[in-house]
């Protein structure tokens with residue numbers, strides 16, 4: 001199968017690291033479970049999308065994207081799937097973080113071909129912004145012929161047509177009923193009786209029906 005993975009909060013812990021940075025900066029005590037919206041300004045982090053972009057940039061400049069921890073099970077799980085399948089990483093991180101991102105892969109996932117790390121347009125990039133020339137995640141995955149994409153943001157998941165999407169269960173994607181092509185997964189290895197990424201990929205492959 002051809003697989004693609006979002007990077008932040010699927011492979012590496014973006015929100016946990018960003019919250020540590022933000023709490024230290026602002027004297028707040030926001031927890032991971034408090035991030036009930038991907039639009040951080042809706043939960044009081046900054047007042048607008050531009051404020052949040054500025055905070056993320058400060059986080060980057062403080063080394064935030066260089067020293068990220070892996071999501072539980074991701075380091076081993078991603079290595080396994082990327083050795084067994086043609087695997088891509090499709091991230092909507094702004095291109096200005098490309099060098100930092102590629103460095104992270106070289107240091108932490110050295111077996112993974114760098115040319116398979118693809119930068120997509122962000123759903124939040126406004127029209128007319130230079131980023132709008134870059135394809136969306138759904139377009140990139142369609143062009144690559146991806147069979148299954150894994151993402152934590154419902155706004156990206158719902159753009160996919162045809163292919164399967166695994167929605168990585170997170171406080172900000174509790175949307176209720178999901179369309180037929182989207183399945184919720186609980187971490188990489190499953191929890192509380194729910195399948196994880198690895199079990200769902202095996203299931204899609206027909207390994208353990």
Ligand SMILES: [Mg+2]
Pocket residue numbers: 006007008009010151152153
């Ligand atoms: Mg993500």
